[in-house]
Structures are given as structure tokens and as C-alpha cells.
Amino acid sequence: MEKATVVIIGGGATGVGILRDLSMRGVDALLIEKRDMVNGASSRYHGLLHSGARYAVKDQEAAKECIIENTILRKIGTSCVEATEGLFVRLDGDDPEFEQKWVAGCAASGIKAIQISPEEARRIEPNLSPKLVAAYRVPDAAIDGFRMSWQNVASAKRYGGRVKTYTEAVGVVVENGVVKGINVRDYFTKEEYVIGCDMLVNAAGPWCGFVSELAGLEVNVKPSKGTLIAFNQRIASRVVNRLRKPADGDIFVPHGSITILGTSSITIPDPEDTSTSWDEVENLMKTGVQVFERLRDYRILRVFAGSRPLYSASGDTGRNASRGFVILDHEDEGLKGMMTICGGKFTTYRLMAEKLCDKLCPKLGNHEKCRTAEEALVPEVPEAEKKAARKYFPAFGVNLAATRLGTERFGNVVKRMEEKPETREVICECENVTLAELEEIAALPTSHIISDVRRRTRLGMGTCQGNFCALRSAAALSRFDNLEASKDPLGQMKGFLQARWKGIRPVMAGKTLRETEMTRGLYELVFNVNGGRPE
Amino acid sequence: MSKSDVVVIGSGFAGLIAALVSAEKNKKVTLLSYGAGTFPLNSGVVDIMGYDEKGAAVASPAQALATVPAEHPYKKIGIPSVQDAVKFFLDFTKKEGLPFVGSLDKQQWIVTAVGTMKPTCLVPESMQGNQCFDAAEIVLVGVKDLKDYYVDLVAKTLPDWLGKDKKYSTFTLDSHITGGRDLTTLDVARWMDTEKGFNDAVSQLKSQAGSGKVFIVPAILGTKGNEVYTKLVAALGCPVVETTGMPPSTNGLRVRDMLLDALRKHGVEVVENIKAHGSVVDGKICKAVVAGGEVRDKKYEADSFILATGGFYSGGITMRDFGEANEVVFGLPVEADCVEERWVNEQLFSAEKQTFAKAGVRTDASLRAVDEAGNCVLENVYVVGRNLSGYDFCFEHSGNGVALSSAYKAAMA
Numbered sequence: 001m002e003k004a005t006v007v008i009i010g011g012g013a014t015g016v017g018i019l020r021d022l023s024m025r026g027v028d029a030l031l032i033e034k035r036d037m038v039n040g041a042s043s044r045y046h047g048l049l050h051s052g053a054r055y056a057v058k059d060q061e062a063a064k065e066c067i068i069e070n071t072i073l074r075k076i077g078t079s080c081v082e083a084t085e086g087l088f089v090r091l092d093g094d095d096p097e098f099e100q101k102w103v104a105g106c107a108a109s110g111i112k113a114i115q116i117s118p119e120e121a122r123r124i125e126p127n128l129s130p131k132l133v134a135a136y137r138v139p140d141a142a143i144d145g146f147r148m149s150w151q152n153v154a155s156a157k158r159y160g161g162r163v164k165t166y167t168e169a170v171g172v173v174v175e176n177g178v179v180k181g182i183n184v185r186d187y188f189t190k191e192e193y194v195i196g197c198d199m200l201v202n203a204a205g206p207w208c209g210f211v212s213e214l215a216g217l218e219v220n221v222k223p224s225k226g227t228l229i230a231f232n233q234r235i236a237s238r239v240v241n242r243l244r245k246p247a248d249g250d251i252f253v254p255h256g257s258i259t260i261l262g263t264s265s266i267t268i269p270d271p272e273d274t275s276t277s278w279d280e281v282e283n284l285m286k287t288g289v290q291v292f293e294r295l296r297d298y299r300i301l302r303v304f305a306g307s308r309p310l311y312s313a314s315g316d317t318g319r320n321a322s323r324g325f326v327i328l329d330h331e332d333e334g335l336k337g338m339m340t341i342c343g344g345k346f347t348t349y350r351l352m353a354e355k356l357c358d359k360l361c362p363k364l365g366n367h368e369k370c371r372t373a374e375e376a377l378v379p380e381v382p383e384a385e386k387k388a389a390r391k392y393f394p395a396f397g398v399n400l401a402a403t404r405l406g407t408e409r410f411g412n413v414v415k416r417m418e419e420k421p422e423t424r425e426v427i428c429e430c431e432n433v434t435l436a437e438l439e440e441i442a443a444l445p446t447s448h449i450i451s452d453v454r455r456r457t458r459l460g461m462g463t464c465q466g467n468f469c470a471l472r473s474a475a476a477l478s479r480f481d482n483l484e485a486s487k488d489p490l491g492q493m494k495g496f497l498q499a500r501w502k503g504i505r506p507v508m509a510g511k512t513l514r515e516t517e518m519t520r521g522l523y524e525l526v527f528n529v530n531g532g533r534p535e
Numbered sequence: 536m537s538k539s540d541v542v543v544i545g546s547g548f549a550g551l552i553a554a555l556v557s558a559e560k561n562k563k564v565t566l567l568s569y570g571a572g573t574f575p576l577n578s579g580v581v582d583i584m585g586y587d588e589k590g591a592a593v594a595s596p597a598q599a600l601a602t603v604p605a606e607h608p609y610k611k612i613g614i615p616s617v618q619d620a621v622k623f624f625l626d627f628t629k630k631e632g633l634p635f636v637g638s639l640d641k642q643q644w645i646v647t648a649v650g651t652m653k654p655t656c657l658v659p660e661s662m663q664g665n666q667c668f669d670a671a672e673i674v675l676v677g678v679k680d681l682k683d684y685y686v687d688l689v690a691k692t693l694p695d696w697l698g699k700d701k702k703y704s705t706f707t708l709d710s711h712i713t714g715g716r717d718l719t720t721l722d723v724a725r726w727m728d729t730e731k732g733f734n735d736a737v738s739q740l741k742s743q744a745g746s747g748k749v750f751i752v753p754a755i756l757g758t759k760g761n762e763v764y765t766k767l768v769a770a771l772g773c774p775v776v777e778t779t780g781m782p783p784s785t786n787g788l789r790v791r792d793m794l795l796d797a798l799r800k801h802g803v804e805v806v807e808n809i810k811a812h813g814s815v816v817d818g819k820i821c822k823a824v825v826a827g828g829e830v831r832d833k834k835y836e837a838d839s840f841i842l843a844t845g846g847f848y849s850g851g852i853t854m855r856d857f858g859e860a861n862e863v864v865f866g867l868p869v870e871a872d873c874v875e876e877r878w879v880n881e882q883l884f885s886a887e888k889q890t891f892a893k894a895g896v897r898t899d900a901s902l903r904a905v906d907e908a909g910n911c912v913l914e915n916v917y918v919v920g921r922n923l924s925g926y927d928f929c930f931e932h933s934g935n936g937v938a939l940s941s942a943y944k945a946a947m948a
Contacts, residue, residue, distance in 0.1 A: 278857070278875050296855065296856065297855075422679075422680060425680075425682060425717060426717065468683075468781065471648075471649065471683060471685075471781065472682075472683065472685075474688070475649075475685035475687070475688040476685075478685075478687065478688055478691060479687060489649075489688055489691060489692070490649060490651070490692060493649075494883075494884055497883055497884075498882060498883050498884070501882070501883035505879045505881075508857075508878060508879050508891055509854050509855070509856060509857040509858075510854065510855050510856070513847040513854060513891060514847050514848050514850070516847075516883075516891075517846065517847050517848035517892070518576065518848055519883070520883070520889075520892070520929040521573065521576055521577065521848065521929060521934075522576065522781065522782075523884070524884060524929040524930070525577065525578070525582070525653070525928075525929055525932060525934065526576070526577070526578055526647060526648070526653075526779045526780070526781070526784075527647045527648065527649045527651060527653075527779070528647055528651045528652065528653035528654075528932075529649065529651065529884060530884040530885075530930075531585060531586050531590070531592065531653070531654070531932065532586070532590065532591065532592050533592060533652070533696060534592055534594070534642070534644055534652070534654070535592065535594060
């Protein structure tokens with residue numbers, strides 16, 4: 001029987017943070033994820049690395065945690081963080097009293113908020129509304145949720161940590177009130193088997209409730225859906241927050257060549273529900289257009305949604321929900337060997353992992369200290385190697401690939417391009433993904449379908465939304481017999497575009513209509529992927 | 536600026552055909568051009584009707600035309616005009632050195648760059664995919680370093696369409712083009728235009744030729760006309776079939792060049808890089824269209840106008856905010872069923888027509904725009920091609936067919 005000392009359920013930021021922390025403390029840990037890594041809330045959000053300023057009025061404890069973690073993540077995850085800084089802007093009509101409270105809150109929480117004049121704000125961000133009356137610079141940043149999570153996995157692996165994707169928890173093995181293992185099911189083969197363990201950590205985010213049910217426990221998680229809009233340009237070079245009581249649609253985060261506007265908050269029963277509607281989009285646009293008046297002229301790339309794992313404490317336990325996250329030791333309820341971590345924010349994932357491991361490790365007789373704040377997630381690719389790679393790479397792509405791939409894989413990719421010139425082909429022009437990189441990622445045991453490769457490489461996530469790379473990646477992946485993707489390349493290609501379509505449907509107006517006519521013209525007409533055969 | 540008989544707005548397939556047919560009627564024609572329409576994207580073949588209302592493959596386009604719903608442009612154009620337009624196009628292409636073949640009675644099937652086949656009606660000689668059905672062996676030719684054409688993908692898919700009883704082999708042609716950038720079919724077609732390149736290709740492919748074999752190649756057989764195709768078939772002694780492919784579409788651009796050459800011969804005034812954005816109207820008569828060039832606006836006067844500015848893709852129809860569809864030159868009423876639940880289908884590649892694709896200008900049987908009550912809006916403005924409402928050209932595979940026949944009819948009016 002397959003075994004691990006600790007099995008962690010959930011491949012989001014919390015899970016990978018715990019995997020890394022445990023592995024660095026010398027604990028044998030295995031993470032299981034029911035689909036691909038980072039497929040839930042950790043990638044379905046605006047990608048803001050909070051400075052904490054957003055919480056400066058309502059929740060200063062959370063604000064303090066944010067600014068500390070913000071500083072740590074910049075240090076350990078240099079290639080995941082784009083240090084854009086952030087602006088808080090108050091518009092004419094927004095409550096000036098809130099501004100005063102906010103300034104005081106930032107000071108009290110240790111967040112440096114530097115006031116600049118409205119003219120200066122509009123000079124550095126010319127698209128901002130002229131109705132701006134006050135502006136502050138804060139240390140917000142943009143963070144790549146996919147990359148941060150994968151780099152946690154890479155770091156954990158160096159210390160023996162393991163992951164299994166497409167492996168779903170379907171039951172908990174309990175003997176005499178003690179957890180002995182977990183029943184899992186392989187998504188592709190449907191095979192069920194048991195993984196033995198001493199401790200089980202439920203880090204399934206908004207799915208925490210379902211996982212705890214497997215052990216007959218109740219964890220009161222309320223998935224709260226947030227909807228976000230991605231635009232095809234950098235509307236601002238900095239994160240832009242509305243300086244008012246936090247509400248829907250008042251955060252803009254630039255990422256690479258795009259901007260994400262978020263977000264809304266609707267309590268939903270099923271975290272699998274990532275549907276979005278015209279109403280949600282219009283709601284965000286209505287607010288967004290107050291900050292950037294020409295917002296409706298930008299092309300919307302897509303709309304997406306994810307669920308926050310909001311924890312709602314039952315009254316009598318008296319746990320403080322305002323801290324944002326909670327750690328439950330189910331031994332308190334008579335089940336030994338299982339803990340649940342729930343709630344929290346992406347920005348504080350590392351701290352959450354640290355707190356959980358501080359509680360868990362002593363149970364295993366392990367008293368190592370947490371070191372996750374000190375060591376970089378991955379070693380950086382040396383400049384000399386990047387310089388050498390420029391011979392084969394599109395110039396703009398070297399840095400992108402180096403940060404995505406990390407030292408070892410970057411080296412493999414450069415070598416492949418050197419030896420096999422045909423792998424220099426750029427498969428995805430928007431994100432500068434070469435065939436060599438695609439092949440490197442496709443060969444990994446965690447790659448099954450095109451979207452798995454997409455999440456690792458950003459293939460198809462740029463401004464063309466898969467129009468051109470859907471064909472190229474389907475063709476390239478069809479050569480890998482180990483992949484599901486090779487069995488039905490045209491089905492994969494359609495599936496890839498359909499996944500993009502899901503985010504395009506609720507915004508089919510403006511320039512998005514134009515883009516869709518092209519997609520259909522190419523794939524339905526030129527390639528006839530939809531129509532039937534002659535008799 | 537002297538007044539024209541006809542001003543055609545738009546230089547996609549519909550616009551160029553409208554200008555050509557008008558010029559052949561000895562009209563004084565001005566063509567306002569902004570961009571190349573969908574020529575660089577579409578395959579340069581003329582789809583008339585590939586799939587019927589239910590999505591079933593159509594065997595005879597002529598029969599399918601008889602069953603289209605009332606809202607469909609073909610219903611307004613009428614079958615006789617479609618027949619005349621097809622005849623006109625076949626004669627014209629024969630005369631101009633890029634002969635098309637096909638008839639309304641029998642669908643043709645052409646090979647795509649992903650190894651599927653696509654129904655269409657009129658094709659250049661180089662794309663006659665029907666020849667593959669009877670072949671004993673298919674030789675799939677790829678080109679070294681060519682982007683967006685993956686011969687192994689075609690080899691994996693095509694047997695599903697052509698039958699697994701045939702023999703399939705692959706061969707990679709080396710164009711020896713180096714320089715470090717990705718190659719497109721257009722690059723390779725230019726190489727094939729040269730005598731050296733052509734001879735090189737023949738010497739590489741010759742060994743693969745044989746009786747019962749058909750070569751399938753990406754669209755690389757020259758940038759103009761059918762000369763390269765004819766020479767290659769003669770040199771190899773067996774059929775050669777070009778596929779469709781990603782942009783730039785070599786064949787689409789061949790058709791564009793052929794049409795523009797003909798317009799020049801007819802003395803059509805082609806004004807390039809000018810975007811029409813308004814009109815001067817007196818009652819139900821349009822006097823002029825207003826178009827902006829690099830420096831300033833100009834008015835183009837004519838007795839009649841043909842609107843061929845395209846749909847959402849080309850910008851002839853816009854919808855900045857949902858529900859507010861707009862025709863940009865004349866402000867003609869746009870028919871768009873903007874109900875959220877119906878506007879887009881669940882699936883991108885759907886078993887039903889997409890409602891948004893059907894948005895456009897509704898016309899009477901003479902292709903003049905009508906308002907909701909059915910009254911003609913402008914008596915001397917004709918609407919053609921993707922400006923028209925009531926059809927989903929992707930679902931049906933009918934885009935260039937509607938463009939050709941509506942443009943022909945409008946020009947003959």
C-alpha cells in the first residue's frame with residue numbers, strides 16, 4: 001500500500017504551502033488534488049498580493065498579516081511577484097471620512113501609504129478618471145497564483161514532498177477513532193485505492209465541507225463566488241484600488257499584458273459553480289467605469305469566477321472569524337489524525353501553512369522550526385544562462401520562460417532548442433511559449449490534457465485566447481502518447497476553445513464579438529471541426 | 536470629385552465582386568477600401584451551403600437553397616441570381632487564370648489543415664479534394680519549419696474522413712528557407728513561384744509519385760493564378776490537392792489579387808485606406824457617403840451605393856454595448872435578437888446556429904434595407920455580404936456564397 005506520514009487534500013495555495021512547510025521540516029508528505037493543481041480559488045482571483053491596505057479599516061489584524069506576508073513573498077518568490085505597487089484612489093463623491101480612517105488604519109497596521117496629488121496620480125496613471133480627488137501609493141503587487149503554487153511544489157520536492165493530481169479523496173479510513181489512510185479515485189482510470197497515512201490535512205478550500213463529510217464531520221464552509229473580468233490591455237501599470245469601504249468591482253490588477261477587474265461576492269452552495277452572468281459583468285463594469293472612464297472601449301478577454309472558502313464559525317466555539325482563517329483539530333471531536341484548515345487569503349497562505357504545521361508537527365514528535373519565510377522558492381536562473389539562451393529564444397520570451405520554468409527546466413529547454421532547431425517554434429505568441437517548453441511540460445507526469453499544460457505555461461491565456469495556439473498545441477501534444485491529449489487531438493482542440501468560450505459568453509458584445517467571429521471562421525469554416533461528414 | 540454611377544463600400548469578397556460586376560456593366564465605379572476583408576483568413580473557396588438547418592451535410596447546394604427559411608439572404612437573392620452569379624464567377628476565374636470548378640448540383644469536399652474535410656461548392660483546380668476519395672494512396676506532404684501545418688496531425692485525422700482502407704504516407708519537403716523566423720504558407724508559395732524553388736520541390740517530391748496516388752500539400756502552390764499547380768501536376772504525373780489553413784490564406788489572397796487586377800483593367804477607381812463613416816441623405820435617397828482618409832473627410836457622390844463593409848469581424852456592424860447594434864455608414868436598422876438567453880449558445884461549436892452570428896441588416900428582395908414595418912429605408916443603397924442578417928455563415932458554410940450572389944444581384948440591379 002502506498003503510504004505517507006501526512007496526506008494533504010487540496011492542490012491550492014494552502015495545500016502547497018503546507019506541503020512545502022512539512023517537507024522542509026523533514027516530514028514525509030503527499031498532496032492529492034482531484035483535478036489539476038491550482039484549479040480552484042488560488043488561480044480564480046484577481047492575483048493581488050495585498051499590502052493589507054484594503055483591510056486597514058475593518059480588520060487591522062488581517063492588514064498586519066498581509067503586509068508581513070507581502071514582504072516575505074516578494075523575497076522568496078521573486079519570479080512570481082510583479083512589484084507594480086498600488087494606488088488607492090478616492091473619487092469625488094466617495095466618503096472623505098473613510099479616507100481619514102483608512103490613513104490612520106494603514107499607519108496603525110504598519111503599511112506605508114504615501115499621499116500624492118491627484119495631478120501626480122493622473123500623470124503616472126493617465127487613464128484614471130479626472131474625478132479623482134485623493135490618491136495614495138501603497139506596496140500592493142501582482143502575483144501569479146499558478147506559478148507561486150507550482151514553485152511551492154518544486155521547493156517541496158527538493159525536500160522529498162510529493163504530489164498526485166487527478167486523484168480525488170472519496171473516503172477516509174478510520175480504525176477505532178484514528179485515521180489510518182484515505183480512499184482515493186484516479187480521475188482518468190476510475191481506479192480506487194487506499195493511501196495509508198498517520199495524519200490527514202483537509203486543505204480543500206471551498207471544498208473543505210465535502211472532504212470533512214467523508215470523515216463524518218461537519219465543517220461550516222460557505223463558498224462565496226467572486227467574478228472577475230480580464231481586459232486585453234494594461235489599463236494601468238499599478239494595482240488600482242478604490243479608496244472607500246470595500247465593495248464589488250473596485251480593484252484593478254495588471255498582469256503581464258492584461259488587467260483583471262474584480263470582484264463580486266455571492267454565497268453559493270457548490271464551489272464547482274464557476275458560472276458567470278451578464279448581470280455580474282454589468283455590475284462590475286458599472287463600478288469599474290467610474291475609476292477608468294473609457295473602460296467599455298477595451299476588449300474584454302474573458303470573465304471567470306472562483307469561490308472563496310469563507311469559514312463561518314458556529315457560535316459556541318467562539319473562534320474569531322475575522323482573522324480570516326481557522327485551523328480545526330478534529331481530535332477535539334473524537335477523530336484522531338485529521339485537521340482542517342479553512343478560510344484565509346492567498347496573500348497569507350504561507351502563514352496559514354506555518355500555523356498549521358506548528359500544531360501538527362509536535363503530534364508527530366517533530367519539533368523543527370518553520371523555515372519557509374527564509375528560503376527562496378526556487379533558485380533563480382542566472383543571467384549568464386539567460387544571455388546564452390537569447391540565441392534561440394524570441395528576445396522577449398527569455399525572461400518569461402526563465403521565470404516560468406526555473407533553473408533546471410529552463411536549462412533543459414535551452415538545450416532542446418540548441419539541439420533540435422525545430423523546437424524553437426513559438427507555439428503561443430501572446431505568452432511566448434516555444435515548442436521546446438511545451439515538450440518539457442508535456443513530458444511531466446502531471447500533464448494529461450492541454451489545459452494542464454496551459455496552467456503551467458500560460459499557453460492560450462494571453463490576448464488571442466487560444467485562437468492560434470489551440471491548433472498548434474493540439475498538434476504538438478498529439479505526439480505524446482503518454483497524454484490523454486494524444487488520443488483525440490481535435491477533441492482536445494475543441495475542448496480547449498470551449499473552456500475559453502465559457503469565459504467569453506457573458507461578454508459577447510463590443511470587440512469580443514469580432515474576436516469570436518474570427519475564432520469561428522477559423523475553426524468552424526477553415527478547419528470544419530464542427531460539421532459532419534459526406535454521406 | 537466627380538460623381539460615380541456606383542460607389543461600393545468595402546473591399547472584401549462581396550465588395551470586389553460588386554465593383555467588378557458593376558464595372559462589367561460599363562458603370563463608373565468607385566471602390567472605398569479599408570483592409571482586406573476576410574481574404575487573408577478565409578480559404579478563398581466559395582461555400583454556397585455546406586450544412587442544412589439541422590446541421591446535416593448538404594449533397595446538393597441547389598436543393599438546399601430551395602429550403603432556406605424566409606429570413607435567409609438566399610431567399611431574398613433568389614435561386615436564379617445565385618445561378619447567374621455562379622456562372623459569372625466560373626467564367627471570370629477561367630478568363631483570369633485562376634479557374635474555379637464546381638456546380639450548384641454537387642457539393643465538393645476539400646481537405647483542411649487539421650485533416651478534416653469541408654463541404655464547399657466552387658474551388659480552384661488546386662483544391663479539388665474530391666479526388667482523394669478514389670485514390671489508393673494519399674501522400675501527405677509537410678514542409679520543414681512551416682508553421683500551422685502539422686502533417687502528423689493530418690495523418691492522424693484524415694483516415695477518419697477518407698477511410699482507413701487507403702494507404703497513407705507522409706513526406707517532408709525542405710524549402711531550404713532559413714533566417715530564423717517561422718515560415719508561413721505564403722513564404723513557401725513565394726519560393727514555389729521561383730523556377731529554382733519549383734524545380735527543387737519537384738526533385739524532392741518526384742520519388743513519392745506513382746499511379747493511384749494523390750498528393751496533399753499545404754497551400755503553397757504559388758502566390759498567383761494556377762500556373763504552379765498545373766506545372767506540378769504535369770511534373771509529378773498524379774493529382775495534387777491543396778488544403779485550407781491558418782492565415783495568411785494563400786488562396787484567399789490569390790482570389791483577392793485576381794479581383795483587384797480585374798478592377799484595375801476595368802478602370803475602377805480604388806480608394807485605399809479610407810473608412811466610410813457617414814452619409815448624406817435626402818429623404819429616401821442617399822447622395823453621398825462620407826469617408827475619412829489620413830487627413831480629412833471626403834464625400835463620394837453616386838447614383839447608387841453598395842454596402843459591403845462586413846459584419847462584426849470587419850467592423851461594418853458594431854455593438855459597443857450589448858443590445859445596441861449599429862450599422863456604421865448609413866445607420867441602417869440592424870436586426871439583432873439581443874436577448875441574453877438566446878444571444879450565445881452554451882457550446883462554441885454548437886449543434887445550432889448562433890444568434891449573434893445572424894445579426895445584420897434586413898432587406899427586401901432587391902437587397903435594400905427595410906425598417907421593422909417592412910418599408911424601404913434608402914432606395915438607392917444595396918446591402919450585401921456579411922452586412923445582411925438572417926444567416927450564420929459559419930454554421931452553414933455559406934459565407935462567400937452569400938457574398939458572391941448578393942453582390943452580383945445588387946450590381947445587376
